[in-house]
Amino acid sequence: MKRIFEHPAPSERELNGPKYWRSLDELAATPGFVDQLKREFPQGAAELDGVDRRHFMKIMAASFALGGVGLAGCRRPELNILPFGKSVEGIIPGLPQYYATAMPLRKSAIPLLAETHQGRPTKLEGNPSYLPHGSASSLLAQASILDLYDPDRATAHTKGASVLTSAAVNELLANVGKNYAASQGAGLAFLADQSSSPTRARILKKLRRALPKAIWAEYEPVTDEPPLAAAQAAFGADVKPIYRFAQAKRILSLDADFFHAESGSLYYAREFAKGRRVTKATDPMNRLYVAESAFTLTGSMADHRLRLATSHMLALAAAIGGKALGTDILKPFTEGLEAFVSQKWVDECAQDLVDHKGESLVVAGAHLPPQVHAIAYAINALLGNIGKTIDFVAVEASSAATLSDLAGAVKTGAVKTLVILGGNPVYNAPVDLDWAKLQASVADVIRLGYAADETSALAGTNLASAHYLESWGDARTADGTVVPVQPMILPLFGGITQLEVLARIAGEANPDGYALVSETIAALAGGDAEKAMRRFLHDGLLEGSAFKKVPVSFDQRGAQVLFRDEPKKVEAFSLKNLEVRFVTDHKMDDGRFNNNGWLQECPDPITKISWDNAILVSPKLGKELGIAPQGSALQIARVEENDFSIGKENGRVYELTVGGRKIKGPLHIQPGLSNYTVVVPLGYGRVATGHVGKGAGFNAYPIRTVANQDVATGGTLVDTGTRLLLANTQEHWSMEGRDIVREANFDEYQKNPGYVDDIGTESHSPAIYGAQNTPTNDNKLSREDRAKLNATRAKDIPRGGSMYSTPKFDGQHQWGMSIDLNTCIGCNACVVACQAENNIPIVGKDQVMRGREMHWIRLDRYYSDGKAEGGAFGGEGNREIPEDPQVSLQPVACAQCELAPCEVVCPVNATVHDEEGLNTMAYNRCIGTRYCANNCPYKVRRFNFFDFNLRQLDSLYLGQLGPKGMPELVKMVKNPEVTVRMRGVMEKCTYCVQRIQNGKIQHKVAMAQAGRPGDVVVPDGTIKTACQQVCPVEAIEFGNIDDPTSKVSRAKALEQDYSLLGYLNIRPRTTYLGKLRNPNPKMPDYQALPLSRVEYNSKNHPPSDHGHGAHGHDSHAPAAPKTEKKHSVIDAGKTFGGLS
Amino acid sequence: MAHAHHADTATPAILQEVKPASLPRAILVANNRSFSWITEKICGIIEGKTPTWWWVCFALACFVASFTVAGIAYLISTGVGVWGHANPVNWAWDIVNFVFWIGIGHAGTLISAILCLLRQKWRTSINRAAEAMTIFAVVCAAIFPVFHVGRVWYAWYLFPIPNSNAIWQNFRSPLEWDVFAVSTYGTVSVLFWYVGLLPDLAVLRDRFYSSGNKLRSALYGFFALGWRGSNRHWSNYEMAYLILAGISTPLVLSVHTIVSFDFAVSLLPGWHTTIFPPYFVAGAIFSGFGMVLTLMLPLRAVYKLEDLITQYHIDCMCKITLATGTIVGYAYAMEFFIAWYGANPYEGFAFINRAFGHYAWAYWIMISCNVITPQFFWFKAVRENTSFVWILSIFVNVGMWFERFVIIVTSLARDFLPSSWGYYSPSIVEIFTFFGTFGVFSVLFLLFIRFLPIMPMAELKAVTPQADVHGGGAHH
């Protein structure tokens, strides 16, 4: 039955592709790299249009395409295929392409590989050819791609109310140069953010030669590099330290958050993990001492953590330095410290460093005064760490003026034209400069900005900046390696780059990015410019361009210059005189990512608050402010200090006053803070920002002055009596003495590497693989045999004597994952990487407060203080939020249980297992009973309560009445390999099944074409999940556990491998490696057992019976069912004992 | 009497002394009413003019029912998000209400089925209304599982219909069992009810015909299927009725057992419990009888049916409520004991959390309504005070709703990983949707009492003394 259908001709839009697409001829002006561009920007939009409609159809899919109802009788909506007009070499529709680029941030860039689909970047990965990072990248890098498609970004160049064409802009810029040529630039001033771009430096030199009188100022609200002054004093050279954490066995951090806030943190985290990871009892393990005022991820990793006000760091450094160096000259600086730190702590810590000459390391936070850094340098120098655990590299001292200098000039009216490149000074300049007024007073302000913000509001001329994924440029990584910034797509809104702006002002002959960069690279690399450039772009870095190591020797006399002025006595803080610490926010950074939905929704790793910042205060301070827990003493019913009324954190809004300046913000009681230090994260409370950032958090800059940019004193808090609901994703902070994160001290691990098997219900319930296959017996095998055993178990699913024959997993691979809790630093990068890879929507503050966040992987954060009360029914648990807790972090995603409880209860077979052990989820089959989510013990399934992909977040409750559809721009970020889910369906992690399938297919195709069609098993390591790929510390291993030699199999064969809630016999394919702590027995705050372990013992084996739970427990680990039985009965008895 | 005499003379004196005084047989139809009196009484309700109070109630009920309609419409058009659900509490009022209504329904079947099997003649006066209650309750119950799903337009995936996706249902899932259990339950209840109605419809047919109302006569007549009271029919009819009663009994037990499987089959602490099936069934009977009392007592008063629903009936129902209520109380205690004895920290916590956690208020409402309230029924004085009984029956209904709430919500809100713990509170939409179902129920029930005989006349006549073929009236 043949039917002929006349279809209406497709619309113009369909033919021309989305309006963002720019056709090639606009580039005709810029020859020299047309072919280069051809590769990336095929004319005619290719199937991009098709792709976008695909997404739209995906969203609608469930409602029409399969519905039948929608289709009955009639045909599908008619679609068009729009092939390229001209053949474009290199592009294969349907296959992604990868190009090297980099994300510049202040003075260090992160090298990246951008995945593009028909010229549409959708995902960023670390560039593996830059070895210090491997394929890892940071939270911010992952999220930065969303900014490219931000509907609120600047879409045009404007002068006043009028829009400027790009020609007009060029002219305008050229004129700036010409007009000031005569005066040699007098009256012209530049204010730029920091940059490591060699090209910018090059152009800047030119510019200054041309306009010597022009002011060039740079400003960054937050510092992430140690003050050069310290190095100059200590070594008499312009050098900066590069830490080699992998070589360090003993590390002391003085208020340094080198996992996040310091430049090069990605590299440092990675290196630290190398020294932290233990795979066998004989491995060494580093020990981390942290003294800090805030609670950072670095601090959460510490083996000994000292809560100390930032203002006291100098004293502590002096004390430890004095002890370590055996000198008294620093004594005067330590006066009064004893009130805050026990002498023993100082002595033992110093001693430990001394005992590890050449393999110890002292790190000081970038925000600390030069003295502290000088002392740190001194210790490292005299302990012979230089060249081993710390290197010094030559850097150029910045010749830029400071913001204050510029402000001075503006006040005198010396500035007629002010060019602001990036940054957002009106929002984040020190308040005492009163920058807004100054900027307004300048006659002609030209601002290059990415979006309409506070600064652009006060600028006469606003130039739309290009996203770095639209720009030609270059940058240096923290270690100085030059990396390219390469465009993946034409500027969607014709934005221009800093380089172009400067070049045009400087009157460069060929002021376009590519030319500028290639000139620089040619100069740096030497040789054939074209070849050098091509190589540079291909590798994504310039070989051997890193900063040169320089030998340094500590010059005590020089250092003393820093200590000339009279040492201040350590000042005691109190409720009336609080220390206020300004910290770079984990997600907003200094506020530049404020309009990024992925970051806004990503909970802070420590406070777990999303969409807001909060004034963080210690529990002690909380009490003194009169905030005490009300209600039952029972853990289960207790009202938290962070008052959780009906599940939402009900933050009390306080007014924080420093030096007469006030800000208001919600209070959050944060364990682990120095008692009288108030921590305020920067980057929130933007007034002029996009839809996402609007109304998120409070602005802390208004109490921040030039004098105290990082820490202020004399703060006071006053209750305003009002409340603000906070979207906190984790209401409950205690592990309840449960066997969730299994921890041990390093020494216990060395005695008993299989310690995880002596914890938890499994340890005294019948072994799930049958009586003979207890974990203890398994541990008797060699690792290889254990890996083999795991492989067979994965396929056969042994039932321990069940009468049923059950289906076997007969796939050619068996996927599994291992997560190392010992190295996980909880940076949340995996959360956003997963969001980017799997088209996970954001749901907005309101929905997060209701507990409907969609993240497929989350990081659980537990505090323990060892004070949980035991007894039958779990006892009372921790009565109060601890002041100085130990932190246990745990990433949790779907564990792909072999005996998945969620599958059994789905009435329509929407979630079933595939033969390779994946717990699949067929969205188009799901009807949304939510039974699976109820029956998931990990609570990792996420339900689309609304059409998050189709509706505006502010009109979700309007239903059909609300506006429908997403802007094309927003759709462009979606990964075409993953279905976009509609409302009413359940979704969850499936180990990036799209990557697995494509990996398998590409391997099979390659093999078939290579004539080896039988070779179907994908080699280990070719398929990486998004979370694994991004992880800075390589805590996540993923692969084929059917192959006993694969990395994941080897990880799972380790003795400290355990299944979360293993006693449920659900056999998760994702297992965890237990956490280790490495405390120093000589330290005053030494804990013989990790505190979570103490709580576990007190809950499950109350002290009434065999003394120390843990050891008592080892004694009778189950061997045969018979003894198990007896054992569990005894246990019941014991718990009873606990009750009475 | 004569019979009794005979016995006296036959038995030796000694036995006469130990022989207990023979209890007077309970009177099922008081004041020795004639057959036609019963017919008049019951048909009178239908034939008489529609009373004003009926119109008032009906209008009111329709208004309340509209809440459900509106609530469901909003839900479907917007998404499940309009309810209070969220991770980790993915089931809440929806399933609570489902179980609640199903439970209500059960008493109806029990009264008509089990009591019929046990030859409990006292059921006759209440079973018709009770069965109607069952059917309407099932209607209300069905609303929730159907509409609580995320994509209700795909609910047909739940039925094994061949389609081009070549995929079937998962018969391991208790929800799939529910689909079959509830639909079977609904169907069988309707059939059972209809079969019972047959003879009475025939009566109405003939009465309306002779009173000249051809239309209604034709309507009733059509559904009476031409019943003509032939005794050869009666013998098949009674056999069929008995069999239906026989299968309804295991049915009603299985339905609530399967409903309890929704929880028992899962692995959640507080759900994963073998005690659930018996305890759910007991609870169902308990709540069901509560509802029967709540409905029948006002009806009895309004229609002056004291002679048909006698004190004896109320007494029996109170005693059953007392018994089942005590069983439920025992189950609550047992849960705690096992949780403690099992020494599984997760299990133990789940129960301590119920009693003292954030939802303790719900737990104690449940305890006081379900365990304490029925204890009043120990006292004859209470059982004879109709209005007091009625109030207590309301408490029973409330208590049983909270039982389901406690089981479902508290277990979900605090499960394995403390990190995902949360707190559930309903949205206004849920609340209205639920209260609307009472409107739906009332609408149906009002229509029933207006247009159908609220008591089985044939059965009532059969239990009158004069129905006895051996010369009427004599008690023995």
Add this chain to the structure above:
Amino acid sequence: MSKLFPKSANKLPFQIIIYLGVLVCVATAGVTYYMTPKYTRVGYAPVQPVPFSHAKHVQEVGLDCRYCHSNVDKSAHSNVPTSQTCMNCHNQIKTTSPLLAPIRESAATGKAVPWVWIHKTPDYAYFNHSIHVNRGISCVECHGKINEMDVVTHMQPLSMAFCLECHRHPEAALRDPKDVFNLDSKRLADQGEAGVKQAKALVDNWKVKPPQSCSGCHR
């Protein structure tokens, strides 16, 4: 009573039951047929902007599928050729044919020719051409004898059931790798004893194991 229900009334109930039964059957049958891709897709043959005839180009000119669909063995998509590809020949022959005007225009301006999409799987089903053609599944299995079509027509339902059929019995559909693009070739299974044996051998040696669970096609 008799006046109320005539004698004929006795037949009525049975008639009603029978009619209802018939109605239900018809309805179900109708729905199940008209709602399947078999109905909604098979036979779809829209008018294309350029009346391209596969029959002519394959049978007369003798082009290989891969000349135009050049990425079919590399990518998930089997690409529709660019206008430039067409022009490779058509700038010599039929250079003035009005029918080819859209092609010439597109090749000149670069604007795409709006071909009408015929073979389309739902958006939540991820079909990959390369894996199939590289492992012995011929175009003809899903597209029918395109090489004989003047107007491309949708031949197979391409429904889930259709896919599963083949994924459950791959040996029945396999072709000798060199025959994959020869649409007139026979399936191995239809080549008698030897063919069947060869198919079996392929399945074993190539470890052909098409996925039958969700993850194979749905992501």
Add this chain to the structure above:
Amino acid sequence: MAAPSYGLIATFDTTPDLYHAAAKVRDAGYRNWDCITPFPVHGLDKAMGVPRSIVPRISLAGGIIGFCTGMSMIWWTGAVDYQLIVGGKPLFSPMFAFPVSYELTILFTAFATIGGMLFLNGLPMHYHAVLKYEHIRRGMDDQFFIVIETRDPRFNLANTKALLEKAGGKNISELEA
């Protein structure tokens, strides 16, 4: 008989009257006759000599069919037609197939029972001679009738009438067919 007649109908006021009358008619050896009662009268079957109903057998058949349907459907869909690994559980086990099969057993039993009952009673039959009797309304209410059909071989207007009178039947009249 010239005029088409269905049979004779006699009225009785009380259950015992009917009971004893029925016994007499039975003893007289009639077969095509019946009692009309407003409610099931206990013991009347015996008095009439009506054998035990065979509805139970039909029900049993229905039940068995229902159970088999359930089990075979679940086995075929899960273990034969589309084998999916669900929670590592067996493809088929009578355990998880039981609840559904059980419900289907009951459902089919119910259908069979009611279908069987109606079939045996020849219902629905909206038109019937007895329903034409002018006093039938009382028969649904508080009176009892005995009907003896003309087609009974022993039927003989005079004798049958006599028999009914003797049995105590009142206003005996003929029913037109």
